Amino acid sequence: MENKKSTDKPKIKKIKTTPPISENGTSLENIKTNSDEVVLIRKEPSEAEVIEPQNLDEYYNFVDFDIDGHLYKTTLNNKFLNKKAHSLPNPKHIKAFIPGTIQKVFVKEKTKVKAHEKLLILEAMKMKNVLFAPVAGVVKKIYVKQGDRVTNKQLLVEIL
Amino acid sequence: MSLKAKTIELRRRMQDAIQGGGQKAIDKQTAMGKMTARERIISLLDPNSFNEYDLFVEHTARDFDMDKKVLPGDGVITGTGKIGGHPICIYAQDFTVAGGSLGLMHAKKITKIMDHAMNLKVPIIGINDSGGARIQEGVNSLAGYGEIFFRNTQASGVIPQISVILGPCAGGAVYSPALTDFVFVVDKISKMFITGPEVIKTVLGEEISMEELGGARVQAEITGNAHFFAKSEKECFDQIKKLVTYIPWNNTKRADGFAIKQPKSKTYNIEKLFPTDPKVPYDVRNVIKALTDNSDFFEVQEFFAPNIVIGFARINGQTIGFVANQPLCLAGVLDVDSSDKAARFIRFCDAFNIPLITLVDLPGYLPGVDQEHAGVIRHGAKVLYAYSEATVPKITIILRKAYGGGYIAMCSHHLRADFVFAWPTAEIAVMGPEGAANIIFRNEIMSAADPDEMRKQKVKEYQQKFANPYVAAANGYVDAIIDPKETRKYVVHALEISVNKSDVRPNKKHGIPPF
Numbered sequence: 001m002e003n004k005k006s007t008d009k010p011k012i013k014k015i016k017t018t019p020p021i022s023e024n025g026t027s028l029e030n031i032k033t034n035s036d037e038v039v040l041i042r043k044e045p046s047e048a049e050v051i052e053p054q055n056l057d058e059y060y061n062f063v064d065f066d067i068d069g070h071l072y073k074t075t076l077n078n079k080f081l082n083k084k085a086h087s088l089p090n091p092k093h094i095k096a097f098i099p100g101t102i103q104k105v106f107v108k109e110k111t112k113v114k115a116h117e118k119l120l121i122l123e124a125m126k127m128k129n130v131l132f133a134p135v136a137g138v139v140k141k142i143y144v145k146q147g148d149r150v151t152n153k154q155l156l157v158e159i160l
Numbered sequence: 161m162s163l164k165a166k167t168i169e170l171r172r173r174m175q176d177a178i179q180g181g182g183q184k185a186i187d188k189q190t191a192m193g194k195m196t197a198r199e200r201i202i203s204l205l206d207p208n209s210f211n212e213y214d215l216f217v218e219h220t221a222r223d224f225d226m227d228k229k230v231l232p233g234d235g236v237i238t239g240t241g242k243i244g245g246h247p248i249c250i251y252a253q254d255f256t257v258a259g260g261s262l263g264l265m266h267a268k269k270i271t272k273i274m275d276h277a278m279n280l281k282v283p284i285i286g287i288n289d290s291g292g293a294r295i296q297e298g299v300n301s302l303a304g305y306g307e308i309f310f311r312n313t314q315a316s317g318v319i320p321q322i323s324v325i326l327g328p329c330a331g332g333a334v335y336s337p338a339l340t341d342f343v344f345v346v347d348k349i350s351k352m353f354i355t356g357p358e359v360i361k362t363v364l365g366e367e368i369s370m371e372e373l374g375g376a377r378v379q380a381e382i383t384g385n386a387h388f389f390a391k392s393e394k395e396c397f398d399q400i401k402k403l404v405t406y407i408p409w410n411n412t413k414r415a416d417g418f419a420i421k422q423p424k425s426k427t428y429n430i431e432k433l434f435p436t437d438p439k440v441p442y443d444v445r446n447v448i449k450a451l452t453d454n455s456d457f458f459e460v461q462e463f464f465a466p467n468i469v470i471g472f473a474r475i476n477g478q479t480i481g482f483v484a485n486q487p488l489c490l491a492g493v494l495d496v497d498s499s500d501k502a503a504r505f506i507r508f509c510d511a512f513n514i515p516l517i518t519l520v521d522l523p524g525y526l527p528g529v530d531q532e533h534a535g536v537i538r539h540g541a542k543v544l545y546a547y548s549e550a551t552v553p554k555i556t557i558i559l560r561k562a563y564g565g566g567y568i569a570m571c572s573h574h575l576r577a578d579f580v581f582a583w584p585t586a587e588i589a590v591m592g593p594e595g596a597a598n599i600i601f602r603n604e605i606m607s608a609a610d611p612d613e614m615r616k617q618k619v620k621e622y623q624q625k626f627a628n629p630y631v632a633a634a635n636g637y638v639d640a641i642i643d644p645k646e647t648r649k650y651v652v653h654a655l656e657i658s659v660n661k662s663d664v665r666p667n668k669k670h671g672i673p674p675f
Contacts, residue, residue: 050427050433050446051443053440053442054435056441060441065491067491067493067523067526067527067592068524068527068592068594069592069594069595069598070523070594072441072487072523073439074487074492075488075490077489077490078381083528084530086529086530100364124363125363151365
């Protein structure tokens with residue numbers, strides 16, 4: 001929707017459609033954060049102007065896009081660029097599943113917990129949600145205290 | 161009292177009611193850059209074509225001192241009129257009267273004009289500008305919404321329904337537009353959401369502005385709730401006027417015919433605008449314009465899922481619905497959003513007797529965890545369902561790639577396309593040459609002295625043998641392989657001879673599409 005054109009010629013990066021599964025950065029995120037290098041916003045040609053394929057590079061910032069081993073020259077829309085890479089969930093990281101307030105913390109750091117033991121209460125949408133330990137272990141770190149407001153997917157407790 | 165005196169009395173009463181919420185409220189509306197409800201109706205309809213009804217309706221609320229309040233017209237203007245000579249029913253919520261809030265009588269005015277539209281078999285246009293339910297009227301207000309939603313559903317596929325969002329449209333109110341066929345939004349004026357920023361902040365602690373949450377750009381680009389985006393109300397009305405020329409009055413009619421015009425073939429020259437290498441991008445809209453009358457193309461949902469292009473055009477003076485993969489974005493893949501976008505449009509065209517032309521050039525479905533988890537199976541199935549269900553004339557032109565499931569989904573013969581044409585550049589195959597060679601010749605490649613060289617050789621081998629339209633044509637899956645320059649000729653012929661098409665589907669109450 002916005003008409004932006006970077007004056008410098010953008011560097012074309014090769015990216016895969018499926019980013020590698022990892023906890024940290026992926027090729028996709030690199031593109032997102034490094035917006036100086038790759039600006040992928042459509043620049044509409046004026047209506048009277050019809051661009052021949054060989055001149056499209058002046059109007060669009062193309063990337064090589066991998067589908068089934070084929071690299072296609074194309075653009076990526078904002079929605080695609082803003083998507084989050086998938087990461088494997090770590091059962092030892094207890095995260096908030098909804099934004100809310102920590103109402104109570106039952107455990108202390110460096111103590112043992114059994115599987116299914118109560119860890120804390122996360123109050124959200126007028127409901128008191130009890131979070132249980134998914135596995136037995138030692139509480140390595142508690143990142144929140146009673147009364148803290150937490151965002152969705154925020155790390156609350158780590159179990160060793 | 162003489163007739164004259166009675167007429168003067170009528171004029172006086174009308175004058176009072178027409179003022180809506182009064183000058184102060186009107187000034188406030190204008191300051192927000194918005195037209196008043198009445199101005200909107202006047203600018204949208206043909207001059208002097210508006211007849212208003214129910215001007216003297218009064219609200220019936222008695223609680224919370226509402227009995228002392230006068231709400232002219234109860235906050236909504238309803239009537240009939242014409243757009244480009246087309247009869248239509250229309251209502252416009254008046255934000256100057258109690259914030260356009262919806263009470264029982266307000267809703268009754270809307271449902272009455274909707275019932276009219278259904279009986280008269282003409283399109284209904286609703287201009288939404290309302291703070292939401294009138295809290296003082298409690299459950300009666302909710303009842304009002306429910307009655308509107310029921311009528312939207314009844315009217316769906318019978319008369320075209322158009323929603324114009326020219327102000328806030330929040331909470332339950334959003335579901336009437338969502339049930340209608342086309343939603344128009346205007347930058348910085350339209351706002352749609354189920355729960356607003358205030359609630360989100362108190363309940364979830366997340367801060368967001370109205371614009372970022374559900375402004376016109378968000379609805380047009382991210383959510384796909386809106387079909388047309390305009391920078392001003394005037395531009396929005398021009399879009400509506402244009403749309404009305406492309407669609408019929410109701411599902412028993414065809415859209416108006418227009419004088420035949422030839423495409424601007426000098427500007428839209430397929431030879432120049434179409435690269436034969438399947439990996440090189442081009443704008444498929446130029447191919448559409450090379451086929452259509454006067455090279456006009458009226459795009460729907462331009463900013464949402466740009467990897468598929470949908471919209472209306474005319475060929476030989478008749479309205480056509482186009483569905484085309486767009487190699488310019490995401491290589492033209494099908495994904496969750498583009499499937500939803502195409503499927504809904506196909507169903508609209510089928511319901512309103514608009515023939516469909518499908519231009520195929522896609523590498524398949526978008527791979528990715530997010531896509532699978534977002535239900536690309538269920539959403540992708542909508543395209544298969546919509547094409548299989550459609551009984552209007554269906555013409556498919558395979559331009560370049562038609563691989564795998566994407567080939568089947570894009571109105572192949574198997575989904576009952578009437579005519580499938582392929583350009584000599586078409587590659588109809590189970591998958592792209594690289595992928596296919598890697599699987600079929602896995603052993604040869606792995607055991608070769610130089611696997612990369614062997615892979616290249618095998619890819620080339622596969623390409624020569626299968627990356628063409630002739631294998632599909634040999635099986636009768638493609639009706640004709642045509643010279644791209646002659647496409648319009650073939651399409652015009654196909655449309656002419658399909659004019660009496662009648663395709664019968666099994667009798668049923670309704671199907672169960674993968675919503």
